[in-house]
Amino acid sequence: MESIELQINRKKVKVEVDPNTPLLWVLRDHLSLVGTKYGCGIAQCGACTVWIDGEPMRSCVLPVSAVGKSAVTTIEGLNEKAEHPVQVAWDELDVPQCGYCQAGQIMTAAALLKKNPKPSHDDIVAGMSGNICRCGTYHRIHNAVKRAAEIASTSTSTKKK
Amino acid sequence: MKTTRRSFIQKTALLSGVFSLGFDWFESKANTGVIQQMNPVLDANRFNAFLSIENTGKIILYSPNPEIGQGIKTAFPIVVAEELDVDWKQVEVRQANLDTQLFERQLTGGSGALKHSWERLRKAGATARHMLIQAAAQQWGVEASTCKTSKGFVIGPNKGQKLAYGALVDAASKLAVPAEVSYKSRADYQIIGSFVKGVDNYKVVTGKPQYGLDTQKSGMVVAQIVRPPAFGSTLVSFDAAEVKKMPGIIDVVSFKNKVAVVGKSTWEVMQARKKLACTYSDTSNLESDSTHKKWFDEGMKTDKAKVERKDGDFHAAIAKVAKVIEATYECPFLSHTPMEPMNFFADVRPGSVLLAGPTQVPQSAQKAVATLLGVPENTIQVELTKMGGGFGRRLNNDYALEAAELSSIIKMPVKVMWTREDDMTGGIYRPAVRYHFKAGLNEKGEMTAFYLRGVGLNAGNSTRQDNFPVGAIDNVLIESFNYNSAITTGPWRAPITNFLASAEQSFLDEVALAAGKDPIQMRLEWLQKVKTNPVGKITYEPDRFIEVIKQVAEKAKWGKKGPNVHQGFSVYFSHLSYVAQVAEAKIVDGEAKVTHVTAVTDCGEVINRSGAENQVIGGIIDGYGHAMYSKLSFDKGVPQQKNFDTYKLIRGNEIPTVEAHFVNNGIAPTGLGEPALPPTGGAVANALFAATKKRLYRQPFAGPDNANL
Numbered sequence: 001m002e003s004i005e006l007q008i009n010r011k012k013v014k015v016e017v018d019p020n021t022p023l024l025w026v027l028r029d030h031l032s033l034v035g036t037k038y039g040c041g042i043a044q045c046g047a048c049t050v051w052i053d054g055e056p057m058r059s060c061v062l063p064v065s066a067v068g069k070s071a072v073t074t075i076e077g078l079n080e081k082a083e084h085p086v087q088v089a090w091d092e093l094d095v096p097q098c099g100y101c102q103a104g105q106i107m108t109a110a111a112l113l114k115k116n117p118k119p120s121h122d123d124i125v126a127g128m129s130g131n132i133c134r135c136g137t138y139h140r141i142h143n144a145v146k147r148a149a150e151i152a153s154t155s156t157s158t159k160k161k
Numbered sequence: 162m163k164t165t166r167r168s169f170i171q172k173t174a175l176l177s178g179v180f181s182l183g184f185d186w187f188e189s190k191a192n193t194g195v196i197q198q199m200n201p202v203l204d205a206n207r208f209n210a211f212l213s214i215e216n217t218g219k220i221i222l223y224s225p226n227p228e229i230g231q232g233i234k235t236a237f238p239i240v241v242a243e244e245l246d247v248d249w250k251q252v253e254v255r256q257a258n259l260d261t262q263l264f265e266r267q268l269t270g271g272s273g274a275l276k277h278s279w280e281r282l283r284k285a286g287a288t289a290r291h292m293l294i295q296a297a298a299q300q301w302g303v304e305a306s307t308c309k310t311s312k313g314f315v316i317g318p319n320k321g322q323k324l325a326y327g328a329l330v331d332a333a334s335k336l337a338v339p340a341e342v343s344y345k346s347r348a349d350y351q352i353i354g355s356f357v358k359g360v361d362n363y364k365v366v367t368g369k370p371q372y373g374l375d376t377q378k379s380g381m382v383v384a385q386i387v388r389p390p391a392f393g394s395t396l397v398s399f400d401a402a403e404v405k406k407m408p409g410i411i412d413v414v415s416f417k418n419k420v421a422v423v424g425k426s427t428w429e430v431m432q433a434r435k436k437l438a439c440t441y442s443d444t445s446n447l448e449s450d451s452t453h454k455k456w457f458d459e460g461m462k463t464d465k466a467k468v469e470r471k472d473g474d475f476h477a478a479i480a481k482v483a484k485v486i487e488a489t490y491e492c493p494f495l496s497h498t499p500m501e502p503m504n505f506f507a508d509v510r511p512g513s514v515l516l517a518g519p520t521q522v523p524q525s526a527q528k529a530v531a532t533l534l535g536v537p538e539n540t541i542q543v544e545l546t547k548m549g550g551g552f553g554r555r556l557n558n559d560y561a562l563e564a565a566e567l568s569s570i571i572k573m574p575v576k577v578m579w580t581r582e583d584d585m586t587g588g589i590y591r592p593a594v595r596y597h598f599k600a601g602l603n604e605k606g607e608m609t610a611f612y613l614r615g616v617g618l619n620a621g622n623s624t625r626q627d628n629f630p631v632g633a634i635d636n637v638l639i640e641s642f643n644y645n646s647a648i649t650t651g652p653w654r655a656p657i658t659n660f661l662a663s664a665e666q667s668f669l670d671e672v673a674l675a676a677g678k679d680p681i682q683m684r685l686e687w688l689q690k691v692k693t694n695p696v697g698k699i700t701y702e703p704d705r706f707i708e709v710i711k712q713v714a715e716k717a718k719w720g721k722k723g724p725n726v727h728q729g730f731s732v733y734f735s736h737l738s739y740v741a742q743v744a745e746a747k748i749v750d751g752e753a754k755v756t757h758v759t760a761v762t763d764c765g766e767v768i769n770r771s772g773a774e775n776q777v778i779g780g781i782i783d784g785y786g787h788a789m790y791s792k793l794s795f796d797k798g799v800p801q802q803k804n805f806d807t808y809k810l811i812r813g814n815e816i817p818t819v820e821a822h823f824v825n826n827g828i829a830p831t832g833l834g835e836p837a838l839p840p841t842g843g844a845v846a847n848a849l850f851a852a853t854k855k856r857l858y859r860q861p862f863a864g865p866d867n868a869n870l
């Protein structure tokens with residue numbers, strides 16, 4: 001057991017855990033942030049994707065001790081009002097079926113758009129291929145990433161005006 | 162207040178505030194309505210009906226069926242809201258918990274929910290609307306027939322006569338319930354058939370707790386269960402001394418061949434269980450893939466197969482035909498692998514039991530737990546959580562029973578969680594099946610004799626003996642033979658037909674080729690025959706079959722796409738819906754690849770265009786992915802694939818594009834969670850055959866051994 005300080009969704013928190021505990025279980029069991037999902041535990045499905053300093057990472061294989069001072073962002077911290085372009089697009093295109101994989105999909109998509117605000121279809125397919133959706137919502141996922149890029153570009157261009 | 166099934170339709174004590182409509186779902190014909198008013202404070206947790214309107218104007222629609230990703234929580238309320246004539250934006254949808262007195266068929270399975278509830282839901286909405294009109298008409302002193310409704314208001318014949326439903330609730334609730342109500346005409350539908358987004362989208366995109374695995378209750382401990390690694394082996398002894406020394410571990414207990422490790426947190430339990438030393442019974446004689454192959458070979462030869470259907474005389478007919486076509490198809494066991502693994506919460510106390518978790522059949526969970534613990538059913542409360550998929554796996558409540566049993570032993574509220582490995586190796590699989598087909602063609606190329614034998618491992622009757630093309634063929638013999646395997650099986654999305662359709666639609670392609678006929682024309686000729694002169698009993702409507710076939714030929718431009726697009730056709734009837742598909746394959750870098758699927762579905766009335774598309778496209782991707790890639794194999798009873806690194810699920814970079822069209826003919830709606838899946842494997846195999854001239858006989862098609870046996 002160790003006392004570990006983390007920065008999660010712009011807040012400082014302290015947890016008493018075994019330092020080897022994957023971040024996923026710290027979030028879910030110790031911090032009641034259950035939006036991040038468990039799907040495989042071996043970095044295969046992407047359900048547990050969170051951001052570490054803005055980079056998408058598989059929290060199921062990331063020991064909490066390795067997080068250090070990095071800023072952690074989970075689905076709960078993306079945008080509480082669901083106003084992030086990716087969340088807006090996900091709702092507009094009605095992507096979720098069971099919804100279980102979608103937190104991971106959304107965190108992956110939002111990170112992809114930060115790096116590549118105007119992705120081609122191939123960029124989207126490649127960027128999202130690490131996340132499994134057992135319900136088969138892949139087409140809508142791809143379309144929603146494209147739509148989110150459009151939403152983001154119109155809102156920034158309006159801002160510029 | 163005590164209600165019995167019968168007394169539920171009686172009027173109950175009227176307290177002001179909420180107008181709520183219930184139905185006696187237990188009388189299949191006489192689903193007479195009743196008004197109940199309930200005190201929202203007293204009955205805050207009790208879901209009395211499908212709808213309630215508060216005098217504040219708030220409209221709440223309750224969805225009683227478990228939501229598994231099939232969109233029922235959105236589809237049910239759409240029907241009620243349509244007939245109630247309210248704006249979709251006005252309503253709030255809530256999940257009802259298990260209540261056997263108020264709801265009937267609170268389950269998810271067999272794609273049967275809408276079919277079962279369509280009339281009831283319409284009646285719920287329409288009855289309330291009629292009573293609200295009545296109340297307004299009385300108030301204004303006008304004829305009810307001169308009033309109409311629009312978006313939650315009753316509008317009278319004279320200027321200024323407009324009242325919101327909320328303002329009419331108290332008066333409406335004092336009226337008698339009309340025995341007969343009329344429904345909206347289809348042309349006036351505002352919500353049904355439109356693109357309605359899932360009611361839980363906000364929760365999903367912001368990561369709100371909703372799933373069973375998200376359950377957190379006060380005093381709750383977590384547990385994982387170590388089960389015998391091989392099917393057929395039993396636990397002889399275990400040593401938990403090391404486990405108990407691990408941090409965060411509260412208890413280690415054993416029941417029914419299992420050892421449960423109970424602890425404070427998931428990770429601590431995961432680490433501790435690795436230290437458990439178990440001895441199991443001898444495993445040398447347990448089932449391997451080679452055992453299954455031997456059984457399939459024997460099963461194809463045995464004279465003990467059960468005759469499922471016989472028309473004419475197959476053996477006499479096949480002896481006389483001009484040409485015989487024969488083929489054998491086979492599929493492996495499959496895991497359901499919903500993204501959310503099995504889990505359940507149970508808190509067993511003297512006199513009361515609380516269960517919460519993802520189940521497709523909450524009522525059977527309640528019953529089974531009552532039997533297990535020897536307590537009355539009405540002391541067991543079941544909270545329904547949203548499910549991270551199920552695909553049939555959650556029709557079996559083994560994991561809910563484990564939680565209840567464990568809680569009763571350790572006397573603590575506990576959430577039992579299966580890891581992905583537990584989930585994949587823990588059983589209840591899609592059974593492995595082998596099919597042998599034989600067809601006889603006369604000189605004119607007509608199929609006069611048709612034979613099918615299905616040999617399944619824990620599959621029961623692995624045929625669907627009354628389904629098309631049966632009914633069009635004079636001499637038919639259909640047999641099944643089942644082996645009892647130690648490997649546990651259960652319904653997997655579109656049970657049996659998920660592979661039977663693939664095999665059969667592929668075989669019929671072989672028949673068309675041998676007969677020199679176009680596969681679509683061949684089906685249409687058969688269906689004409691069924692219309693005029695069916696052979697024996699049939700369970701399908703030939704006209705609906707014909708319509709989806711004709712539409713898919715047109716939409717997919719059958720035979721008109723040029724030499725580089727290789728098409729494969731398939732059509733199947735299941736769960737009372739009809740789905741025709743054309744898959745397209747192209748040669749990309751020297752390899753055949755399925756690039757597109759066009760589907761035409763007749764599921765009657767389309768309730769939610771968005772949800773319907775999701776189900777069809779999702780079903781096709783599911784059917785395609787598993788046909789291509791997935792397989793669970795066994796060595797001495799042990800599943801050889803344990804997680805997604807070796808058990809392959811389709812990913813987003815491997816999908817064909819899909820077009821989903823609907824006949825949308827206004828017939829009462831039928832199932833959509835499953836019927837799009839069965840035809841896909843056949844359409845895909847036929848397209849790949851068209852591209853490569855190589856027939857795929859064994860799933861997974863992308864596997865090494867897919868040739869004819």
Ligand code: FES
Nearest residue numbers: 039040041046060
């Ligand atoms: S749970 Fe982390 S990748 Fe699957």
Ligand code: FES
Nearest residue numbers: 098099133134135
């Ligand atoms: S929506 Fe169900 S797993 Fe993706």
